[in-house]
Amino acid sequence: MVSVNGPVGVERTEDEREALDELLDIRQSIDNIDAALVHLLAERFKFTQQVGRLKAAHGLPPADPDRERAQIHRLRSLAEESRLDPAFAEKFLNFIVAEVIHHHEQIAATSPTAD
């Protein structure tokens, strides 16, 4: 359920009502996008957990600076194409990768094959 803040007990003008209707409509689209984002992130972490187990089983280091540089470069250029701020795309990837490395360290710490 979406909610809109505003002064209580104040009568709204026609113009304000239209603006609030528009706001609720846009928020519904944002909620749909957020559901898609959550489901994609869940799938992404399933894949990175797989990577973590693979790396732990073969003694590969959790972080991979070359791979991260390639990802940053690719995401910045995808962001430019889709008119997303490339700096934000990079910040977003760093945010995700920090969580992934945290997961990988946990896997390495509990895996009998990791050193």
Place this chain on the structure above:
Amino acid sequence: MVSVNGPVGVERTEDEREALDELLDIRQSIDNIDAALVHLLAERFKFTQQVGRLKAAHGLPPADPDRERAQIHRLRSLAEESRLDPAFAEKFLNFIVAEVIHHHEQIAATSPTAD
């Protein structure tokens, strides 16, 4: 292009080669998901820019704590359904909302209708 770190000039065993093939395959899926995430984020910010303009035009405050609470609650339960860590989903939303509020403040600062 995906890359794999590892010792240079060291011959790989059959087992290691298989592990690296699997790693490259998983990374391709991660790259596909990341492209989808970037495009969804670009759409999401288009909608929140629209919200920002609407709020600025009608003098509504950039932040809306009730809406944010409802979003957090919804995203945490979507995360549970899809086996994503709910705490991460909440952190993710906070990360996005911080960027959105930053955009809205910029819009309010440049809009002639904002106070």
